[in-house]
Amino acid sequence: MTNYTTLDNAQALEYVKTQTQLFSDDANLTCYEFGDGNLNLVFRVADQHHNSVILKQALPYARCVGESWPLTLDRARIEASVLIKHGTICPDTTVKVLHQNNELAVTILEDLGHMQILRSELCEGRKFDHLASNIANYxxxxxxxxxxxxxxxxxxxxLVQEFTNPELCAITEDLFFDDPYRVCSRNNFAHGLSEQVTKLHHxxxxxxxxxxLKSKFLSAPQALLHGDIHTGSIFVDDKHAKVIDPEFGFFGPIGFDLGSFIGNLLLNYCAQNARAKSLPQRRDIHAYLLKCIQTCTSEFEQIWLTLAQTHTxxxxFQTKGYAEYFVKQVLRDAFGFCGTELIRRTIGLAHVADIDGIEDEHARLNVQSQALQLGEQLILQAPHCKSKEDLSQLLLSLLL
Amino acid sequence: MTNYTTLDNAQALEYVKTQTQLFSDDANLTCYEFGDGNLNLVFRVADQHHNSVILKQALPYARCVGESWPLTLDRARIEASVLIKHGTICPDTTVKVLHQNNELAVTILEDLGHMQILRSELCEGRKFDHLASNIANYxxxxxxxxxxxxxxxxxxxxLVQEFTNPELCAITEDLFFDDPYRVCSRNNFAHGLSEQVTKLHHxxxxxxxxxxLKSKFLSAPQALLHGDIHTGSIFVDDKHAKVIDPEFGFFGPIGFDLGSFIGNLLLNYCAQNARAKSLPQRRDIHAYLLKCIQTCTSEFEQIWLTLAQTHTxxxxFQTKGYAEYFVKQVLRDAFGFCGTELIRRTIGLAHVADIDGIEDEHARLNVQSQALQLGEQLILQAPHCKSKEDLSQLLLSLLL
Incomplete structure (x- = not known):
């Protein structure tokens, strides 16, 4: 990475102009940085006809804590490579990579500015009928x-070698599986949760x-995962869902991705107890989220079994019954990993806006307490579920 | 590997003389090749005082089928590196690496010519009290x-990246888990077993x-395995056991190694029904082999739990009960993998001298039939065993 240097607006514009053929030679380009993330610079480069692309550059440190937390630039290679791999398989659900430069840790992506981030939409109570099917399919x-x-x-x-991602996996290993289950300075929760957290620690x-679950995360390279598929990593509009940001991608347990997605829907479910403006509205969005989870689980299983039957x-592994056994295990894992997502987003370092954005402190605390309990019970009980129906029943029993 | 060339006696001698300081400058060296393997040249280089070393050179093909089956020279790097890693941990049970040259695929090893190959010893009915403990410890x-x-x-x-060993793993994947369970030209069994084999295929x-089990072999990088620890990969004398030949080494399921070792003891157990010269002798060697398996399993578990308690x-993974859960799973896996070893050594490509060396055809067929049945039942029943005691009971019930 000897030639690495961070770009400013002018340099990003110049880069697009000189290093790519994404715009015509006489294009009148503008460029601005709008990244709100902690790890990357994100520029929008547009011409006078409102054609635009996104230039993303990884920073060699985590910006939220200054330059003191170094973070490998190799994650830009991983992210672009996962997008390309996944994009070959599911072009409709993966943001398109237009250009990749590993030395500068730069990726140029299609601009999804016309779409919305799923998390914000869900927080506003908006629903997307196609969402569950699209994500299940992806x-x-x-x-x-x-x-x-x-x-x-x-x-x-x-491929497992190519997608070995030790530094970013280490973040997940710590934040998902270690920190929340012990006293740790990185944990972050309100005093009102202390009693519940202490109980959890014991x-x-x-x-x-x-x-x-951690053992599977460490040593079960089942498939190339997105690695961080929360509702902030998904763009949506009326028809499509597009997945972004797989910089945590690696070969891991398949249930981890499905569990992360479901976990974020459940975090929003809990948050709606405080967010929904009326009881009917709450019932409506709750029903929608539950339906999403059931559809996603059920279509995931169905598509996997069909693919296994036709493409194994x-x-x-063509042995009768093996694919069914395997997918059941993936679903059990998913609900377990989902539980760890609920817990770490409630008491760990990184929270979600769905819950943290609830202004009333008492209401927020109630939501957090519910998320914590739900996470615990999913982790404890999912391994004993024998089928998708069992898992669905378990979830219903915990939510009602 | 551009500088690779196979050595003859004179070149091997010259190599030791000029590229190492293993002998003094005025040593009068002699050298001869005595490899009986299919994949490597093996030279013994000695001086006038009977000090000697072994020079092993990997061939770029499998010799048994001419030069038509190419095989990566990288296995020499893997083998030497596993020996060095394992030797650091268990110097008493691992053959010592004196010199390594990856370009020539050459490894120089301590000469174990004063020891015997365990398989031959067991075939002769000889017993080694220390064997089970030594291997369990290793x-x-x-x-x-x-x-x-x-x-x-x-x-x-x-380390998982360093020890990625796709070509040699592919051999195991085919020979252990695929070929024996379907009609395959590589399979090799007497006509008298046909009915039993057809049943097995269905x-x-x-x-x-x-x-x-195959899924674990493919995608459970639990630890750095030997990868091929049969009784032909172990030298013994009255006090020691020394492990050689880990060219199949990779990060895989821990139970695979333990299962391979136990499987080879059980192949000998079956063979003794035809080999032992008298009933008391047969009872004696049977009792010894069973004791070996029990000691090895039990000490393996005990040592693992002690290490986990003190060094995790x-x-x-320090959570109370996790190490116990993990090791139980390893033991279940081991007895399953053991079953696949019994089956593939009986009807697959590569057999064992213990059984193939039985001259009487009818007796040999009986032994093979027993090995096949034993393998099947271990594979089927081991996953349901809840403890080491259950596994031990299962084995006894199948042998008596």
Whole structure:
């Protein structure tokens, strides 16, 4: 990375002008930086006809804490490469990569400025009928086609090497599986939750179940994951969902992605207890979110089984019943990982706007308490569920 | 590998003389090749005082089928590197690496010519009291210290990359988990077994259990394995056992190594029904082999749990009960993998001298039939065993 230097507006514009053919030579380009993230610079470069692209540059440190937390630039390579891999499989659900420069940690992407970030939309109570199916389709296809069912073992081992992502995985390992379950300076929760958190820290059965999930996260390279698919990593409009930001991508347990997505829907579900403006509205959005989770789980399973039936290349995995066994395990994992997402987003370092944006402190505390309990019970009980129906029943019983 | 060239006796001698300081300058060296393997040249280089070393050079093809089956020379790097890693942890049980040259695929090793190959000794009915403990100690220590319990996740991911061994793993994937369970030209069994083999090919429950084991072999990088620890990869004398030949080494499921070792003891157990010269002798060697398996399993578990209690660095895996849960799963896996070893050594491409060396055809067929049945039942029933005691009971019930 010897030639790495961070770009300013003028340099980003110049880069697009001279290093790509994305605009015509006589285009009159403008450029501004609008990143609100902590890890990257994000520029929008547009011509006089409102054609635009996004130039994203990874920073060599986490901006939220100054330059003191170094972070590998290699994540830009990972992110662009995951998008390209996933984009080949699911072009409709993956933001398009237009240009990649690993040395500068620069990726140029299609501009999704006409779409909205799912998290903000859900916070406003808006619903998207296509969302669950789109995400189920994305998760099932990208995971199946990068799994042992489909890939030749040697090809998969090469990909596992290519997508080894130790630094960003370490963040997840700490924030999901370690910090929330012990006293840790990175944890972040209101005093009102202290009693519940202390109880959680002493819940050995819970910590045992979390250890099993962590073990899978560490050592189950089942498929090329997005690695961070929360509702802030998804753009939506009336017809489409587009996934962005897979810089945490790596070969891991398939249930992790599905669980992260469902977990974020459930965080919003809890938040709606304080956010919804009326009881009917709350019922409506609750019903929508539950339906989303059920549709996503059920279509994920169905698509996976269909793909397995028609596209499994591994001789052994063609054995009758194996795909069904495998997907059931993935769903159980997903609900467990979902539980860890609920907990870490409530008491760990990084929270979600769905809950933190609730102004009334008492209401916020109630929501957090619910999210925490829900997370705990999912982690504890999901491993005992024998089917998708069991998992669905479990979730209903915990929410009603 | 541009400078690679195979060595003859004179060149091997010259190599040791000029490229190492293993002998004094005025040593009068002799050298001869005595490899009986299919994949490597093996030279013994000695001086006039009978000091000697072994020079092993990997061939770029499998010799048994001419030069038509190319095989990566990178396995020499893997083999030497595994020996060095394992040797650091268990110097008493690992052959010592004296010199390594990846370009020539050459490794120079301590000469174990004063020791015997375990397989030949067992075939002759000889017993080694220390064997089970030594191997249990080796397997427990090498696996624990390369596992997620002990290694920092980033360090482990780097090692997983370093020990990615796609070509040799592919051999195991085919020979252990695919070929024996379907009609395949590589399979090799007497006509007298046909009926039993056809039944096996139609046993869906068995193939399902094998698929689960294959999935672990493909995607469970728990620890740095030997990868091929059969009784032909172990030298013994009255006091020591020394492990050689880990060219199949990679990060895989810990139970695979333990299962391979136990599987080879059980192949000998079956063979003794035809080999032992008298009933008391047979009872004696049977009792010895069973004791070996029980001691090895039990000490492996005990050492692992002690290491986990005292040396686990991962915070989450320190949770009470997690190590116990993990090791139980390893033992279940081991007995399953053991079953696949019994089957593939009986009807697959590569057999064992223990059985193939039985001269009487009818007796040999009986032994093979027993090995096949034993393998099937271990694969089917081991996943349901709740403890080491259950596994031990299962084995006894299948042998008596």
């Amino acid at each position: 998760l099932a296809h990208t995971s199946f086609f990068s799994s042992d069912f489909y890939l030749d073992a040697q090809e998969k081992k090469a 819940n050995n059965a819970l910590k045992l179940a979390v250890a099993k 290349k591994d001789l052994s | 397997l427990a220590h090498t696996s624990f210290f390369s596992s997620d319990f002990y290694l920092d996740a980033q360090e482990k991911k780097a 046993n869906n429950a068995l193939k399902l259990a094998v698929a689960k 660095k991962d915070l989450s």
